[in-house]
Amino acid sequence: MNGRVILFLVGKILYFLGVVFAVPMLLGFGYQDIGGKIFAGCMAASFAVGYLFMKLGTKITEHYNLTNREGILTVVSTWLTAVCFASVPFMAAGMLDPADAFFEAMSGLTTTGATVLPEIEIWPRSLLFWRVWMHWIGGLGIIVIFIALLPRISGGAAHLFNAESSGFEGEKLLPRLRSTALALFQIYILLTGCTVVLLLFCGLDLYDAVVHAISAIGTGGFSSYNDSIAHFHSLAVELVIGLAMFCAGVNFSLYFKVKRNGPKMLLKDDEFRCYLFMFLILIAVITVALTLHGFSPFRGFREAFFHVATFISTTGYVAADFDQWPAFPKLCLSILYFTGACAGSTSGGIKISRLIVLARGVKEGAVKVLHPKEARPILYNGHKIENSVFSLVLSFFFTYIGIFVIFSLAVTATGVDIQTAITGVLACLSSIGPGFGPVVGATGNFVPLPAAAKIMLAFVMLLGRLEMYTVLILFHRKFWNGRSRW
Secondary structure (H helix, E strand, O other), rough: OOOOHHHHHHHHHHHHHHHHHHHHHHHHHHOOOOOOHHHHHHHHHHHHHHHHHHHHOOOOOOOOOOOOHHHHHHHHHHHHHHHHHHHHHHHOOOOOOOOHHHHHHHHHHHOOOOOOOOOOOOHHHHHHHHHHHHHHHHHHHHHHHHHOOOOOOOOOOOHHHHHHHHOOOOOOOOOOOHHHHHHHHHHHHHHHHHHHHHHHHHOOOHHHHHHHHEEEHHHOOOOOOOOOHHHOOOOHHHHHHHHHHHHOOOOOOHHHHHHHHOOOHHHHHHHHHHHHHHHHHHHHHHHHHHOOOOOHHHHHHHHHHHHHHHHHOOOOOOOOOOHOOHHHHHHHHHHHHHHOOOOOOOOOOOOOOHHHHHHHHHHHHHHHHHHOOOOOOOOEOOOEEEEHHHHHHHHHHHHHHHHHHHHHHHHOOOOOOHHHHHHHHHHHHOOOOOOOOOOOOOOOOOOOOOOHHHHHHHHHHHHHOOOOHHHHHHHHHHOOOOOOOO
């Protein structure tokens, strides 16, 4: 493993991060708030450190064969470096200490949406924009956007792409990896632009429309208002953002297939059919439950639609206090902490594709008990799932549950109550943001938690965003064995 190559790549990506800082910097100067100078300093620092890393590192060309191990370490190093740089504006503004700033930056870039800001609206507009701008950059992925915009990264860029992407199929849309990344990026921009336009038609000003569009498509959930989407008291806004969140939860590769082969590809996809079915069924079930509890049918449907959309896409927006719902509809929402949306989207969670494979594996196992000599393959989208792939999916599921249990115990050890610890860990691992209860629920935030709990939860966010193994492999001694050839 060549550490100087990794240093060079991280430095190159810091250059890209410096360009990212330019957007809130211009906004800060435009609004004449303190963010202009802060982001100008961050931009200069990012360029300077990036230049230093590139000088100290080993320059590579697009023909360099980046190894899998170098790709994994580059991705994790990039994310940690980006989070550290992204936390600086919060500290420079004098409103957050280092632990809280790190938590907020990690929540922003991993599109979790958990916050430690008790009062959001007192912040300068440029800093509020920075929070959601992180969602947009981290939603598709720092590495994916970087590959799309800067093609001459390396011949082994597939290892970078795979280490950051979600799902188990590893499908490439186009022969060249850069073309694949660019196609995904174009779809991402198109979805964001359409959402901005629709929100403008709903009566939002340009700033609010852009802020909430990039947060919704990035499935992050940060808002520029204390009461999130409830601030607008608008059915039209809730419908537009709800649909945007649902669309952001679809596999972006599927959009490309629809563009190439027509809308029929949607219903041919096992994951999308299941995703749509879950979405509609949960809306219907929760609407009925809320209506039986005394809500009007219209209010029940309105709250059910929006909050199923925000939970299944792991965005975390709030349009009403769902903590006041009865137990059954809240339990229905909590199931979505585990499922998430589709692989290849900006959402978190286990992903529906994996759950489909697990469910079909259980079904085939039951059939084998009845007919021991019958050997039937597990199919996904008409293709046979190999035993090795099924084992990886099963391993991912149990690792996910194990991480949830271990960190729930660890967070409670810091003095946090059980409900807050369990739902807080789930919210961070699945990238949803809000949990349940008075502390981290619909109207709460993560401010009261001790610093140790916040640091652990920030680590959980990174595990969830990079789908655990990319991070956990760093704790295996063989990863650091210089004689290992992988």
